[in-house]
Amino acid sequence: MNKTEFIKELKIKLKNFPSEELNDALSYYNEYFEDAQIDDTVDVEKELGSPSMVASQILSDYAVKDIKIKDKPSKNRISSIWFIILAIFAAPIALPLSFAMVILVGTLVFTIGSIVFSFGLCSVSILFSGILVFGTGLLSIISNFSSALLFMGVGLLLSGIGLLAFAGTFKFGNVVLKSILNLSNNLLKKINKNKR
Structure with a gap:
């Protein structure tokens, strides 16, 4: 295959x-x-590998680079997963192996996404519980001052725990998503290296 x-x-x-x-x-x-002074008579596929392997590597590298950029909206992080899936299908590997890799990546993303979503919901419910308990304490301040202070303190404690849990859940989700993308990228590199 020549360069054109x-x-x-x-x-x-x-x-x-x-x-x-x-x-x-x-x-x-x-x-x-x-730069390498390669003309149309040289078989570039022997030196670089097939266009499928090169495309697969470009797509997976782009997905990993894209996920490492800080302050990206989650929509763009999801597009990184899409690029990993495209890289898998662009790789010159057998179709059943491609489907298996896509199912593996999809299952990991779905499972971790479900866990992160569940923890996020729990965090938000703890936060709102704290706000409600604090509000109850404020409403009862006139009738029973000591109970009101107890309720307000517990409400603030629950709100703080909810905020910390929510921030931790978000951070955990980012770390796991990066790990899944890196794992997929490394797997593609190993497959492409073995194909050469």
Whole structure:
């Protein structure tokens, strides 16, 4: 496969990639061919691997890079999972193995997402319980001052625990999502290395 065919095939494999990133990747390989003085008579597939392997690596690297950027909305983090799935399907591995990898990644994301969602709901319920208990203490301050102080203190304690639990849940979700993406990326790299 010459360099023109390689670039054309790579462009097809990266059709769902953001256009700016696609242009950067294609420019990189065009510059690589120019710097290495590779013309259309050289078989570039022997040196670089198949366009499918290169596309798979580009997609998985992009997903991992995208997830490491701080202050990204969760919508963009979910798109990183999508790019990992695209990388799996772009990899030149057997179709059943691709489906197995997608199911594995999907199951991990769904399971961890369910756990994080459950902890988030528990955190919010503890927070609102604390607010209600504090409000009850405020309402009973005139009738029984010592009980009101107890209720207000317990309410503040519950609210604080709820806030800390919510922040911890959010942090845990981010760490686990990054770990899943890194695991998927490393798995793709090992498969692609074994294919060479």
